[in-house]
Every structure is written in structure tokens, then in C-alpha cells.
Amino acid sequence: MAVTSRALELRRAGVDVISMSVGEPDFDTPPHIKAAAIRAIEAGKTNYTPVNGLPELREAVSAKFARENGLHYAPEAVTVTSGGKQALFNAFFALLNPGDEVLIPAPYWVSYPEMVALTGAVPVPVPTTPESGFQLDPGELEARITPRTRMVVLNSPGNPTGAVFPPEVLEAVAALAQRHGLMIVTDEIYEHLVYDAEQVSIGRYAPDHTLTVNGASKAYAMTGWRIGYAGGPREVIAAMNALQSQSTSNASSVSQYAALAALTQPAETARFTEQARRAYRERRDHIVAGLNALGLPTPTPQGAFYVMADTGRLHPDELEAARLLLEQARVAVVPGTDFAAPGRVRLSYATSLESIGEVLRRIAGVLEH
Ligand code: PMP
DSSP states (O other): OHHHHHHHHHHHTTOOOEEOOOOSOSSOOOHHHHHHHHHHHHTTOOSOOOTTOOHHHHHHHHHHHHHHHOOOOOGGGEEEESHHHHHHHHHHHHHOOTTOEEEEEESOOTHHHHHHHHTTOEEEEEEOOGGGTSOOOHHHHHHTOOTTEEEEEEESSOTTTOOOOOHHHHHHHHHHHHHHTOEEEEEOTTTTOBSSSOOOOGGGTOGGGEEEEEESTTTTTOGGGOOEEEEOOHHHHHHHHHHHHTTTOSSOHHHHHHHHHHHHOHHHHHHHHHHHHHHHHHHHHHHHHHHHHTTOOOOOOSBTTEEEEEOTTTOSSHHHHHHHIIIIIOEEOEEGGGGTOTTEEEEEOOSOHHHHHHHHHHHHHHHHO
16 A cells, blocks of 8 residues: 555656556457447446346356356356455355454465455465465365364465466365365456466366356456356355345446356457457566566466566565665555565566566666666
């Protein structure tokens, strides 16, 4: 927060700061999706929808899970939410009691432990290492299971690590969940952004123990539309719907029609996701090579659009390193502090190759002084 507000302050003062801190695609929402929303507005489809989403959208999500993920969730076992974030929030509040323990591989996306803590449950980090590309070791997970453990949160491809968990790791985690009676909440919001690995849904291995969360934000460049969804055991979905009916009621009707077009025009949508994937991959290769060449060791992430650079060469403390990058290089990054990634900062490469080139030049300039 401190870095972000300082970046804004500098910008207001006319300093040209390049932001590598945002977590959203820099692409525009594809035209066929926008057109569907415009048609929905013009046709007056602007009323409340069912709490769990339009029936045709839940059918489309159910078909998507089967087509792309090999998951079999009936439309009644699917719920539509205001962003993936609300699906996660509803899931944690539906499933957790105060004192329950939740295993979360670290580095993690900051909202998982915060949401878990809001319910009164206890987040338990499971460490991973940069040497392994932040791969999850199921043994490390098992070592932290206690009688109070209730849930495992997975995020693959992961924010901020970009790690993609391979099928054998997912199978091992699924077996642990079954053996210990744990629920797996898997956040697959970056599933389309995978470069040299295979994205597999853990729900295939333990369907009764898995809630699969996904959404339109990252896949279809739709962050502002606020559409997420989840599929899982019916009683879990029912509890999530009960919560949602007393909070937001339903996701925006117009946005639901937009998401419907994204899911029911798969050929057009795939053209966009393929093109985006190629662009991100090129950017990833460029930024990883550049940061390593500057002496800021950075593992090659297999997915999502973030890198985790070791900033020891700039400063041993990542918060100070982030401050130096902002004040001297005029590059805004996120210090790893809140992701449980000491000594590292996160850079998002959802930005142009030109900006990445300029960022690397600016950092090189600071290192030379
Ligand atoms: N999960 C992860 C890992 C994310 O990085 C984000 C966005 N930063 C979300 C979920 C939430 O996305 P949304 O609510 O826009 O669907």
C-alpha cells in the first residue's frame, strides 16, 4: 500500500512511473463479448437474475468445465459470482469455522490468508522454494495437517509465483484430502495463461472434496465486468448461494450475458486467448532473461503473468528494494512481504514489450550507480 500510494504521489507530481504492479491484462475485452453485453442492454436484460446466475450461463459453465477441464458439474452444482474473489469469499464463509486451519502454499496471493482470517479460521503457510520454481511438495503439506485442518487452498497457475502444479502433485494432494477429510478450494483463474506446462484441474482426482473456482477476469480480459464462478459439491454450492442471496444477490446481469458469449463462442474466444498467451509468453521470456542478466535472480514462471525477482543486489530488504526501484528507477513493483516472499519483489508483465525494455534499462541505470 505504501509503495502504491507513493507511486500515485509521484505520478501526480508529473514523474513518469512505469507500473509493473497491476494484476490485470492490458488487453481490451474481445469484441464479440462486448457486443453481447450491448445487445443485452438494448434488449432490456437489466433485471435481477437468479442468485446463482442465469440458467443459460450455468449451463455454459457446466459445459466449459466438461470441455476444458474434464470436470462434471451439473448446472445446479455451479454458481456465478461477482468475480472470482466473491466465489472464494463465499466458499471460505460457507466452509470454515473459527479455529479451523487452512493450508496455503506460500508465496501466496494476499487475499487467501486475509479472507480465511476474516472467518476466524487460521491460515497455515506451506513453504515452497525458488530453487524448485515454487513447486508444492505434498510432503510439506502433509507435515502441517493437524486435527483442526479443514481445507487446502491451491492456485495453479499461481499468483505471484507463476508455478503450475503437475498432475502427480495434484493427485498426491487429492489423496491427502480424501484421507484426512479436507476440502480443496482450487483457484484456476489463470488457467489459460500457461506457457510450457500442462494445466490440470485437481477436481478430476477428488470431485467430492474439491470446489473449483474460476472466472472471466484474466482469461478474457474482463476484470471490470466482475464475473467469477465455481463448481463443486451441491451442498457447498447451496451454502454459498445462501450467503450470496443476503449480500450481493447476483452478479451484474449485463456482465453475465457478456460472459455467456465468452463461453458459448469458443472459437472466437480461443482466438483471443491464444493471441494473448503468445504475447505474454514473449514478454515473460524477455523480462526473465533481462532480470537474470542484471543479477536479479528470477525463476522462469510456467504460467500467469508475474515474475518474482530476487532483489538482494539492490537491498537485502524487499521493501527497501521496492522503494529504491520506485524512487530511483521510477518503476512500481510489489514487495514480496505480504506474499510471504522475503527478499523478492513481484513484477507483472501484463504490459508491452516496449515498457518491459524500458523497465530493464531503468533498473540497469540504478544498478550502475
Ligand atoms: N485469484 C487470484 C489468484 C487473483 O490473482 C485474482 C485477481 N488478482 C483473483 C483471484 C480475483 O479475480 P476476480 O475477482 O477479478 O475474478
